[in-house]
Amino acid sequence: MRTITDPRELQELCIQWRQQGLTIGLVPTMGFFHAGHLSLMDYVRPRCNRMIVTLFVNPTQFGPGEDLEAYPHDFERDSQLAKDQDADILFAPEAGAMYDSDHATWVNVPDLSTGLCGGSRPIHFQGVCTVVTKLFMLTQASLAAFGEKDWQQLAIIRRMVRDLNIPVEIHGRPIVREADGLAMSSRNAYLTEEERACAPAIHAGLEAAAALVRNGERDAETVKNFIRDRIGDGVPMGRADYIELVEPDSLKPVRNITAPVLAAVAVFVGRARLIDNQYIEV
Ligand code: AMP
Numbered sequence: 001m002r003t004i005t006d007p008r009e010l011q012e013l014c015i016q017w018r019q020q021g022l023t024i025g026l027v028p029t030m031g032f033f034h035a036g037h038l039s040l041m042d043y044v045r046p047r048c049n050r051m052i053v054t055l056f057v058n059p060t061q062f063g064p065g066e067d068l069e070a071y072p073h074d075f076e077r078d079s080q081l082a083k084d085q086d087a088d089i090l091f092a093p094e095a096g097a098m099y100d101s102d103h104a105t106w107v108n109v110p111d112l113s114t115g116l117c118g119g120s121r122p123i124h125f126q127g128v129c130t131v132v133t134k135l136f137m138l139t140q141a142s143l144a145a146f147g148e149k150d151w152q153q154l155a156i157i158r159r160m161v162r163d164l165n166i167p168v169e170i171h172g173r174p175i176v177r178e179a180d181g182l183a184m185s186s187r188n189a190y191l192t193e194e195e196r197a198c199a200p201a202i203h204a205g206l207e208a209a210a211a212l213v214r215n216g217e218r219d220a221e222t223v224k225n226f227i228r229d230r231i232g233d234g235v236p237m238g239r240a241d242y243i244e245l246v247e248p249d250s251l252k253p254v255r256n257i258t259a260p261v262l263a264a265v266a267v268f269v270g271r272a273r274l275i276d277n278q279y280i281e282v
Contacts, residue, residue: 001083003090007138010091014140022049026141031055032072032186033081036176040145041085043173052139053082054091061127072189107133112156112251116264120241128153129160141168149175149183151277155251183276190272201234206263206278213280218257220245241266257282
């Protein structure tokens with residue numbers, strides 16, 4: 001595995017690979033790898049000739065007062081893990097190499113970016129779309145994998161790729177969880193022991209809501225209140241940022257559940273803002 005920090009070097013190499021007829025698979029990450037990241041690498045590896053894992057804590061997707069500075073990192077460990085997953089390239093640029101001081105071009109998908117996480121993180125998805133577009137341009141990837149844990153991000157990237165005719169296939173992958181149900185996240189490192197012990201109640205609340213819907217409940221408000229109560233009981237120190245039921249692709253809020261819905265939540269638990277979601281069939 002080669003580690004590359006210079007975007008131009010990466011792009012030149014990838015253009016050469018494409019000219020040789022090799023396919024390139026991409027796994028974009030912010031590092032501090034857990035089994036969720038590794039599952040994406042596992043998935044991409046056999047589906048392409050060259051696998052590129054990117055490790056970049058993208059400053060433009062963090063708002064003021066968010067955890068950009070505190071974001072957990074362990075480059076040596078991540079590097080070893082990417083190598084163990086048989087990545088060809090670990091791309092780990094500095095922020096200054098990705099953004100010139102007069103960077104002025106942004107990619108936006110406003111229709112899908114204002115609700116859910118966009119409510120409390122208004123510039124987040126603009127930063128995500130811009131950096132992911134840059135990664136597509138740099139790597140020439142024909143396949144890229146993203147986790148369903150960040151469902152809204154995945155929906156936005158799918159729409160962006162469709163709307164801009166970007167020649168890459170987007171593959172969404174299931175949420176990898178801890179044994180007790182907590183969705184794996186680099187940010188789980190922020191949790192105290194007590195918070196960590198309560199956090200699985202987020203997933204448990206979503207699962208119980210799915211059962212409620214399967215048993216016939218069709219009123220979204222009732223289901224949202226149910227989730228709020230379950231999470232409130234299980235994570236007493238938590239504060240919900242949002243609890244929503246939306247259409248899985250358009251992310252439009254749902255009132256009456258007549259088709260599969262996505263229940264999505266973000267909960268502040270101590271220093272951590274944890275997100276999770278559950279796709280619910282009817
Ligand atoms: P991050 O490093 O948090 O930006 O995540 C990099 C990629 O890993 C994104 O596509 C995430 O959706 C995905 N990911 C993060 N956590 C999980 C998880 N628990 N299960 C599956 N994919 C995940």
